[in-house]
Amino acid sequence: MENFNYHRPSKVADAVKLMKKAKDGKFLSGGHTLVPTMKQGLASPTDIIDLSGLKNAGVKVGAKSVVIQAGTTHAAVASDKALKKAIPGLAALAGGIGDPHVRHKGTIGGSIANNDPAADYPAACLGLGATIHTDRRKIPADKFFTGMFSTALKDDEVITAVEFPIPAKSGYAKFPNPASLYAMVGVYVAQGKDGSARVAVTGAGPGVFRQSDMEAALGKSFKADALAGISVKPRGLNSDLHGTAAYRAHLISVMAKRALAAAK
Incomplete structure (x- = not known):
């Protein structure tokens, strides 16, 4: 880890000013990603602006x-x-x-x-x-x-x-990586007060995304049975030593149904 300047402002405006003045500044809030990357030499900011002082x-x-x-x-x-x-x-x-x-x-x-x-x-x-x-x-x-x-x-x-x-109902289910506990696939489902549905997927691809086919089905019936027949395509999903894209596609369907079962 390289040397850096440490700041702990008490006001948001001061935090913004410090960031603008820094050559390569980083905000710190929790630090569970930033600190490990600094220790590994993958990040070497000149200034750390700790936001915990904002209370x-x-x-x-x-x-x-x-x-x-x-x-x-x-x-x-x-x-x-x-x-x-x-x-x-x-x-x-x-x-x-x-x-x-x-x-x-x-x-x-x-x-x-x-x-x-x-x-x-x-x-x-x-x-x-x-x-x-x-x-x-x-x-x-x-x-x-x-x-x-x-x-x-x-x-x-x-x-x-x-x-x-505040939704009418919502639930979340994930299949965690046993080592990191991050989601190999996680699905959040929500039914709006107007009956509309939203389905968001994390862990399966290069970023979080919504599953439109499931949203359309759940907008008609917010039950696991409504997802029958919906096949998630593996194209664009992650494939690594923890699981193939096809495996993650299958997990999306499984986690969506579990999230629906947990929805309150």
Whole structure:
């Protein structure tokens, strides 16, 4: 690991100023991806801007939506009683991220800003039709995730909160890699109050994506039986030592049905 300048601002505006001044700055929020890559020499930022000093954490449940501040840990999301009632699928997803150490240090803002292609939160954001709030704008989840480890964020833009519409029902299921606990395939399903359906898949491809065929079927009947006959094509899906593209395509169907069974 190379030497770097460490900053811990207490205001978002100060964090943005520090990033603009840095030659090669990185925001730190949890650090479960950034710190390991620095240790391996894969990243050598000149400046680390630690966002934990912003004290931007908490869950607020309203009549139509839930707003989770960016600095809220996975453990806090998983244990929030009001969230468990409003969107139980989201709370359950947070409770299944990594191990206890990861859940008590990692944050929702850090997770979606990093946008690991096998992370859980991107599936929830896309599946629930969330809106990502930053220091300067609001970005729909459908436009936020742009590719592998890539988002619509500008280099000096800071996520401040994530807003999730409260669905009629939603659920999440994943097939975790036994070593990393990241999703080999994870599927989040949600039924809107208007009866529409959204299905988001993580882990299977180079980035999180929606499954339109399943959405159309579940928009008519939000039950596992509605997915009968839908065959997911393996083209474009990941194929590695953990599983072929065809295997992951099969898992998408299996996890979607399990997510429906878990939906509340």
